[in-house]
Amino acid sequence: MHPLIDVSALDRLLRGQEPPVLLDVRWHLAGPPGIESYRKGHLPGAVFVDLDRDVAGPPGRGGRHPLPATGDFEAAMRRAGVSAGRLVVVYDDADSTAAARLWWSLRYFGHDRVRVLDGGYRAWTEAGLRVSTADPEVKPGDFIATPGRLPVLDAEGAAALATAGVLLDARAAERFRGEQEPVDPVAGHIPGARNAPTSGNVGVDGRFLPPELLRERFAQLGATDASDVGAYCGSGVTAAHEILALTLAGIPAALYVGSWSNWVADSDRPVATGES
Structure with a gap:
């Protein structure tokens, strides 16, 4: 689908x-x-x-x-x-x-x-389509959650992928470089990661770029369907956007759900600053 x-x-x-x-x-x-x-x-x-x-x-x-x-x-x-x-x-x-x-x-x-x-x-x-302010009547669903249907990374897996594959950092460039950090206690990025801000996945209207442009964008970062690819951000939200964009480009990728906020929770983990 x-x-x-x-x-x-x-x-x-x-x-x-x-x-x-x-x-x-x-x-x-x-x-x-x-x-x-x-x-x-x-x-x-x-x-x-x-x-x-x-x-x-x-x-x-x-x-x-x-x-x-x-x-x-x-x-x-x-x-x-x-x-x-x-x-x-x-x-x-x-x-x-x-x-x-x-x-x-x-x-x-x-x-x-x-x-x-x-x-x-x-x-x-x-598009001029109708909106509502009413609370809908909801019939409870029967969804059964079965975890593990998509690949994920922990901190160790993210560190390994940054060396052996392609680990994309979905945050804004100034946060990646360590120049600004408005949320987490430490600024910088995972050593070896490559910066791919999610703002580059969409146009000014918020819609995703065509798949061929996304493939070109990620290929310039070394991420292709022949690579082992993962993504992280500050807390695993915008990185999911990166996973969606990679999916549109035909590139399977794993999500580091804990992302930077998990990485810096352990002070022994290395931190890089500046460009990748």
């Missing part, structure tokens, strides 16, 4: 006999909580999913957004109406950063029919 869906195709599905489950996962690292945006307007029938509460475990040494416990994720998705055989479409404001983490999480836990609304809520409203 193609990972993306555009607004026209989604609109047709929502008018059909078997509409997909719609999950609104708008989330902001800084600013108002996503639920406030949801209450001001969302796609008709969409259920709000809280990224911090439903798509990640409690922050700690495992990182700021570690994997949730299997039972917790299963329960959250069932509350949202997710069932194994029913298509799920996820969206956020525009650039799919948060939506990609939910897309990746559902696939990691075994749901095979998940798509991301390309361009998100912004694309939907710019």
